[in-house]
Amino acid sequence: MLKRILTTPLIQIVLLTLLVLIAMVASFAPWTAVENRNFDFWAGRVGHPEDLPIAIVAIDDRSIEQFGGWPWPRSRIAELLNLLSENNAAAVGLCLLYTQPDRGEGLAVVQEMRRQLADPQWNGDRSTTARFDELLATLETRLDQDAILIEAVRRTRNAVLPLYVSMDAPADVESVDPSGLVIVNSLNPRVLPAVASGRQQEALRAIGAGFQGPPMGNRVIAPFANLAGKAGALGYLNLNEDDDGRIRHLPLLIACQGRLLPAFALQLALKSSGARLKDLAVGLDLFGQPHLNAGKIDLVADDAYRIPVIHDEDWTRQRRFSFSEIVNGEIDPVVFKDRIVLIGITAQPLARVFRMGLNDRSPEVEVMADALADILSPERISRPSWTRILEIGVVLYFATFLALVIPRVSLRLGAGILLIFLATWYAAAVGLLLGYGYKVEVMAPATLAVVGFLVLQLTVASRRMQAAQLEALTTQGLSYQGQGMLDMAHEKFMQCPVKDRSVKHLLYNLALDFERKRMFNKALDIYRHIRSAGTYRDVNKRIKRFAELDNTLVGGARGEKPLMMAGGDAKPTFGRYEILQELGRGGMGTVYLGRDPKINREVAIKTLEYAEVEPAELPDVKNRFFREAEAAGNLSHPNIVSIYDVGEEHDMAYIAMELLKGDNLTWVCIKGHLLPVPEVLAVMADVTAALDYAHTQGVIHRDIKPANIMRLEDGRVKVTDFSIAHVMDASQTRTGVVLGTPNYMSPEQVDGKRLDGRSDLFSLGIVFYEMLSGTKPFKGDSMSAVLYAIANSRPKPLTKVAEDIPPCVRTLVNKLLAKDRRKRYDSAADVAKAIDDCLKRL
Missing domain, CATH: 1.20.58 (Methane Monooxygenase Hydroxylase; Chain G, domain 1)
Incomplete structure (x- = not known):
């Protein structure tokens, strides 16, 4: 279900x-x-608008080559800052973090010398000392890199310095005291709206938005205090990579040490637009989505206070200027007037590089430029x-x-x-x-x-597929059932869903077939299987009847009717053949009159009942039986009985063959019922025609006798019972085995020698002799005596046992009964010719 x-x-x-x-x-x-x-x-x-006043000063490979390895003297950076300040840059973002003051030893030596000169105990000439101190002071000013940089930062309009927020710093790293610095350059968390109202929370959950809030940091890494104090603002350079290692978002705020720190790009945008950080207002829309507003800046962020960042390689390339080109005067600094300038390293491998877009790799300063452009652009992605x-x-x-x-x-x-x-x-x-x-x-x-x-x-x-499989299974099952292969049909039907009513119908009919074939246990199993899926027709009644059945045989003992009647409501069948009545019994089985329902044709069905055979002999007997079907089934001749089908039930094998209406020759081999010589010759001619055809097909009969030759009501003659015939195959040995009816065996057959078609001619000669005389040519009190006579004794001449036998007939019979097969006719065709010649003489 x-x-x-x-x-x-x-x-x-x-x-x-x-x-x-x-x-x-x-x-x-x-x-x-x-x-x-x-x-x-x-x-x-999408790209960035071309009119955004943003420029990038890149400390690139050319600059490193010209000014030496990194880090440079801080005065070098101050020189650039002074140029930008003098040319009225709108804002400057320095993407270089100086966390510690410069500890140059030269400056320390100069400062120590000036201290000693200022010592009251100094005995040197005052004028010389003053002059020397003046020179040292000048040298100290030039050596004090921090002072030069701090002064440049102080003079720079809207200078923004970087910091980093450690999201998971090691425990042994002490955080910088944020006294004043972090507080001035951060927001009180109270500026954020309450997480969301009750209705907003319901709306958030409905659309899957949730409310995450700004990311959390635990440690601030800022510029040293003297430098940071002169900056117009501080902002973090943190970038959060997605799971695939690419930058697609910029967090605008990070919560750390009880404060909300702004992004470096956000601080630059605020400074360049004349707004202040404390002017930044944060609100939520109907669905709890954050909006950040300050002056001309209006940003729509996600629930983690992030905005999308895209990289425009062409845009950044057009706005990238080499540090060396500016300092060398190759580029007029006036181009930076009223622009927001970002300074950072792009030289490899010094620069921090981030993956953006499809396949781009961007230095940190360019990522900050992209983020700034996304903040300032009126056409930003949101x-x-x-x-x-x-x-x-x-x-x-x-x-x-x-x-x-x-x-x-x-x-x-x-x-x-x-x-x-x-x-x-x-x-x-x-x-x-x-x-x-x-x-x-x-x-x-x-x-x-x-x-x-x-x-x-x-x-x-x-x-x-299930329907096709069901159809295939049912089709195969019905095919097997139609061929009488009930076990295979049962295997197919049992794979079908029994709850299907059509399957129940198929199983029910199969159970009836098992009843017809006296396989009641299997029929009972099927009825129970059908009942497991609910009642169907008279299944319960049949199950009850079989449960009470004590396997009583209506027939089955020798001489009794061998079929089991299923209460009289199911006709017994062999394969597809319905059994109508018993015709007779043989040495290994019974012959029945049957009907092929497909073409409504009556057939003779010869059975091999396994119960009549010793278990040890059953495999060999079954082989002999099916060999008859194989050999005879390949023969098609007017004087040979036709084989239609062969099959096997659980307790017997059967052959369906042409139904013959007439009598065998046994009756006309008795004195008083003998046929005239011409008729005998006519019968022998038909038999030799059948044997000639069989021999040319590689088959020898090996059991030619009056009982295996039928004379039909219309006068036709048919040779039957190829039950011990077999294919002549030179690759297999046919010696050492005695098969056949003793009175009609050939000498070589008695001796167990390899046989050929001339063996059938000897047996035909015995039948010929018997039809002419009414007596057998070889007799004896026992089978061994008969076999001895066949191998060693000469039969009585026909003239002594029969009257009026023409000479040509006597010659023909004598030659057929020659002990040495080399002296017999070479083939059945030669016999037929001799019979024809004899008939012409009569």
Whole structure:
């Protein structure tokens, strides 16, 4: 029942939709990687506006080559700052963190010398001392790199210095005392709105937005105090990589030490726009999405206070200036007037490099420039709260389409419509991104559509496969059942679901067939199997009857009717043949009159009853029996009985053959009933024709006798019973085995020698002799005496046992009965010719 419910298309789509929605809410969607790469591809085509006043001063490989290895003297950086300040840069962001003062030994020596000169106990000339102190003071000023840099920072308009927030610093690293520095350059967490109202929280949960809040840090790594104190602002350079190691978002705020620290790019944007950090207002929209506003800056962030960051390689390349080109005067510093300038290292391997976009690798300073551009740009990429509602709506739309439409249309039509919907959805998402900068995640609805469609098609295919399998099993089972192979039919039908009414019908009919074949235990098992899936027709009645049955035989003992009657309501069958009556019994079985229901033809069915054979001899006897069918079945001649079919039941084997109406020659071999010589010759001619054909086909009869030659009512003659005939195969030995009826064996057959067609001619000669005389040519009181006579004695001449036998007939019979087969006729064809010649003489 559960399996049937779970394979219902509606239930499958509902469950799949719930999984997709849960993945969206829980943010562990397996399609995130594909979603990110799709965003990288299209976001790279959005780009930054050309009119943004942003420039990058790169400490590149050329600059390192000119000014020497890093780190440089801090005065070198101060020189650039002074140039930018003199040319009225709107703001300067220095992406170089100096956490400790410069500890140059030269400066320390100079300062020690000036201290000694200032000592009252100094006995040197005052004028000389003053002059020397003046020179040392000048030298001290030049050697004091920190003072030069601090002064340059102080003079620079809106200088922003970096800091780092350690998200997981080792315990043995002491944090810098934030007294004044961090407090001035951070916000009180109270500026953030309450997490969300009750209704907002419900709305957040409904759309899967949640409320994460700013990331948490535990340690601030800032510039040394004297330098930081002269900066216009401080901001962190932290960048958070996604799981694939790429930068796609910038956290605007980080909570640390009880304060909210702003991003480096945010501080630059505030400074350049004339706003202050304390002017920054934070609010939540209806769905709890943060909005940050200060003056001209209005940012829509996600629940972790992040904004999307895209990399525009062409844009950054156009705004990148080499440090050496500026200092050398190759570039007029006036180009930086009213621009926001970011200074940082791009030379490799000194620069920190981050992966962005599809395949770009950007130095830290360029990433900060991209982030600043995204903050200042009026066409920035954002993800409004309504995008999640849109995505959920599209998910539900696809779910409805999959559940209600796909199961009712063809595969091709459903796939075509779904592809159109997917293309429309994808195009709409790309259009919103490129046209309006709205980031819409397309993969959740697309995943539902594709996976749902595949699941439905797999379900349909599975059902079709099950139906095809059921049809194949039932077809095979019916085929086997029609061929009488009930065990194989039973194996196929038992693989079918018995709860299916059509399967119950098939099983019921199979059980009836088992009844007809006297296999009551199997019939009972099938009836019980049917009942396990509920009542059906008279199954309970039949089970009760078989349970009470004590395996009583209606027949089966020797001389009695050997078939078991199933209460009289099921005709016995062998294979597909219905048994009508018994015709006679042989040495190894019974001959029945049967009917082939397919073509309504009566046949003779000869059986080999396994119960009549010793267990040790059964394999050999079965081989002999089926060898008869194989040998005779390949023979097609007017004077040979036709074999239609061969089969095996659980307790017997059978051969279905042509039903002959007439008598065998046994009656006409008795004195008083002998046929005239011409008729005898005519009968022998037909028999020799049959033997000639069989011998040319490589088959010898090995048991030619009057009982195996039928004279039909219409006068035709048929040779029957190839029960011990076999294919003449030179690769197999045929010696040492005595088979056949003793009175009609050939001498070589008695001796167990290898046989050929001339053995049948000797046996034919015995039948010929008996039909002419009414007596057998070789007699004896026992089988051994008969066999001895065949091998060693000459029969009485026909003239002494019969009257009026023409000479040609006597010659013919004598030659057939020659002990040495080399003296007999070479073939049955020669015998036929001799008979024909003899008939012409009569």
